[in-house]
Amino acid sequence: MQNLAGKVAFVTGGSRGIGAAIAKRLAREGAKVAITYVSAPDRARDVVGEIEAAGGVALAIKADNRKAQEVEAAINEAAAKFGRIDILVNNAGIIEMAPVDELSIEQFDRTVDVNVRAVFVATKAALAHMPDGGRIITTGSNLAHRVLWPGFSLYAMSKSALSGFTRGIARDLGPRKITANVIHPGSTETDMNPVDGEMSDAQRSRMAISQYSDANDTAGLVAWLAGPEAKVVTGSEFTVDSGVNA
Template structure:
C-alpha cells in the first residue's frame, strides 16, 4: 500500500513549480490532492489531468493567498468534498526585491499578507478539519537564515517569521500529534528562478554542491515528513540548498 493512501492533502500555490511537484509526489504516494492557484489556471488544470491519468484524485481551486476569505473558502470546499484535511502544505508565496529606500508599505503589506498571514489563516482553517496525527508543512527559504545580497531583506523577514510560527504551532499541537515543520529551499529550477537564468551562476557560486535544486528534491522531503517515517519530527527546519548556508 502507498504510504499516504486514504489521506487528503491541500497544497497552496500548487499550480506550478515546487507546489506542482509536491502535489504530484503526494498523489503518487496515494493521497487525494487539492491545490490552490491564483493565476496559473492552465498549469493547475494540466496538473489535475496528469494526476488523474495516473490513477490519482485531484482538485484545483482558484484562491489568491492575499484574499483571506477566498483561501478559507477553498479549505472548506476541500474538507466538504473529502471529509478531512490530513496534510496541509503552505507553499504559495511571492519574492519581492528592493532595498528599504525602494520598498513601499504596500510592498511590505503584500509580502506579509501572502507569505505570512496566509500561512496563519490556512493553518487555522485547516485545523478545524485535521484529524490527530496530521501534518502542516510550510515552504520557507534558505534566505530566512542567511542574507547574502542586498535587496532581499523584506523577503527574508517574511520567511524568517515562518520559523517562529512553526516552532510555536508545533508546541500548540503536540497533544494532537500533529507535526509542524518548515522546509527551506535554496535556488530551485523553476520559471521564477531558472537554472540557466542571468543570476544563476552567482547563486551557484555560494553552493558547496554547485547544483540547482529540482522541484522534485523539495517534494521528496515533503513526502518523507508527510509520511509515517516523519511521525516524530516536529518544530524543525530542513534546508535544501546545496550547502549555500553551510
C-alpha cells in the same frame, strides 16, 4: 508502497514550480490532493490532469492568498469534497526585491499578506478539518537564515517569521500528535529562477554542491515529513540549498 494512501492533502500555490511537484508527489504516495492557484488556471488543470491520468484524485481551486476568505473557502471546499484535511502544505509565496529604502508600504503589506498572514489563515482553517496525527508543512527559504545579496530584506523577514510560527504551533498541536515543520529551499530550477538565468552563476558560486535543486528534491522531503516515518519530527527546519547555508 503508497505511504499516504487514504490521506487528503491541501497544497497552496500548487499549479507550478515547487508546489506542483509537491502535489504530484503526494498524489503518487496515495493522497487525494487539492491545490490552489491564482492566475494560472491552465497550469492548475495540467497538474490535476497529470495526477488523474496516473490514477490519482485531485482538485484545483482558485484562491488568492491575499484574501483570507478565499483561502478559508478553498480549504472548506476541499474538506467538504474529501471529508477532511490530513496534510496542509503552505507553499504559496511571493518575492518583492529592492533595497529597504526603496520598498513601499504596499510591497510590505502584499508580502506579509501572502507569505505570513495566509499561512496563519490556512493553518487555522485546516485545523478545523484535521484529525489527530495530521501534518503541517510550510515552504520557507534559505534566505530566512542567511541573506547573501542586497534587496532581500523583506522576503527574508517574511520567511524567517515562518520558523517562529512553526515552532510555536508544534507546541500547540503536539497533544494532538499533529506535526509542524518548515522546509527552506535554496536555488531551485523554476520558471522564475532558471538554471541558465541571469543570476544563476552567482547563485551557484555560493553552493557547496554547484547544482541547482530540482523541485522534486523539496517534494520528496515533503512526502517524507507527511508520512509515517516522520511522526515524531516536529518544530524542525530543513534546508535544501546545495550547501549554500553550510
